[in-house]
Amino acid sequence: MTTIRAYKGHGTRNDFVLIYDPQSEVDLNDDLVRALADRRGGIGGDGVIRLVSSHALDDPAARTAADAGADWFMDYRNSDGSIAQMCGNGVRVFGAFFELMGLGDLSGGPLALGTRAGIKTVSRDAVTGWFTVGMGPGNLVHSTEAAIAGSDSEVAAAGLDRPRPALSVDMGNPHTVVALADPDELAGLDLSRAPQVEPAPPHGSNVEFAVPLGEIAGESGPVGRAAMRVFERGVGETESCGTGACAVAVALNLWGGPAAPAKWLIDVPGGQVGVDVSDLTAITLSGPAVILARLDIEREGLSG
Numbered sequence: 001m002t003t004i005r006a007y008k009g010h011g012t013r014n015d016f017v018l019i020y021d022p023q024s025e026v027d028l029n030d031d032l033v034r035a036l037a038d039r040r041g042g043i044g045g046d047g048v049i050r051l052v053s054s055h056a057l058d059d060p061a062a063r064t065a066a067d068a069g070a071d072w073f074m075d076y077r078n079s080d081g082s083i084a085q086m087c088g089n090g091v092r093v094f095g096a097f098f099e100l101m102g103l104g105d106l107s108g109g110p111l112a113l114g115t116r117a118g119i120k121t122v123s124r125d126a127v128t129g130w131f132t133v134g135m136g137p138g139n140l141v142h143s144t145e146a147a148i149a150g151s152d153s154e155v156a157a158a159g160l161d162r163p164r165p166a167l168s169v170d171m172g173n174p175h176t177v178v179a180l181a182d183p184d185e186l187a188g189l190d191l192s193r194a195p196q197v198e199p200a201p202p203h204g205s206n207v208e209f210a211v212p213l214g215e216i217a218g219e220s221g222p223v224g225r226a227a228m229r230v231f232e233r234g235v236g237e238t239e240s241c242g243t244g245a246c247a248v249a250v251a252l253n254l255w256g257g258p259a260a261p262a263k264w265l266i267d268v269p270g271g272q273v274g275v276d277v278s279d280l281t282a283i284t285l286s287g288p289a290v291i292l293a294r295l296d297i298e299r300e301g302l303s304g
């Protein structure tokens with residue numbers, strides 16, 4: 001019998017199987033990822049996250065991170081086994097896992113970690129317990145006039161009467177953001193089937209549907225509120241997506257013009273996250289992260 005020690009955690013119910021593998025000894029192949037993420041034959045999760053030394057993982061992104069002084073690397077996989085460049089909720093959960101493994105106290109200062117979308121930071125607020133991720137830049141995928149004016153593609157989805165204009169946003173991974181008119185339209189979506197994006201992004205896309213909900217007064221100015229649902233590439237509908245929430249804030253900020261808030265509270269089915277797009281080259285994502293369980297799994301027993 002081969003035993004794999006794993007942990008289960010989530011960030012606003014975007015849930016992950018976590019593996020602590022400092023020396024990169026686990027053969028984390030597609031089959032193992034799918035089996036671990038399987039909700040009946042495995043542990044179940046939207047993705048699998050390996051906490052691994054940047055110096056030990058044989059991957060160009062890990063080597064770049066190690067050269068830049070980021071000793072730890074988030075090796076992220078979607079539940080279908082595919083590799084994704086980045087996972088915003090995943091970085092928060094990685095931070096909680098890093099602390100649980102006794103590697104440091106993130107309330108004392110941020111950790112710089114490697115990802116396949118470059119180096120990110122994560123810290124924990126000692127008072128609220130929320131983790132904040134330095135996400136780096138959010139960019140429009142296309143610099144066409146149409147994109148700058150607010151839309152560069154169209155999305156069709158079950159439950160929508162017609163295709164809707166959409167905007168492609170790069171958060172290190174690809175996103176396509178659609179604005180809907182009201183919460184009823186959002187609730188009426190059927191995301192059991194993948195939305196269709198036209199033109200189709202070459203490497204697929206996560207698709208977010210967002211409804212602006214007005215503004216509230218914050219300590220340093222107005223805070224925008226919005227609700228979103230997401231269909232994640234390599235997964236399906238999830239209850240939250242951190243990079244997706246950031247992409248929504250980037251799009252709403254562009255669509256709202258100069259008067260649009262820079263800070264956003266985004267309601268997702270699994271809770272709420274905060275996004276700050278004051279500096280589009282240094283976006284931040286804040287929210288909770290929970291480690292729920294430690295599990296010793298018999299590899300041969302996994303049947304995903």
Ligand SMILES: N[C@@H](CCC[C@H](N)C(=O)O)C(=O)O
Pocket residue numbers: 014047078083084085086087088089090173174206232233234235238240241242243244
């Ligand atoms: N849930 C994540 C995003 C995970 C990767 C995504 N499915 C992709 O393929 O790009 C998040 O919180 O950002």
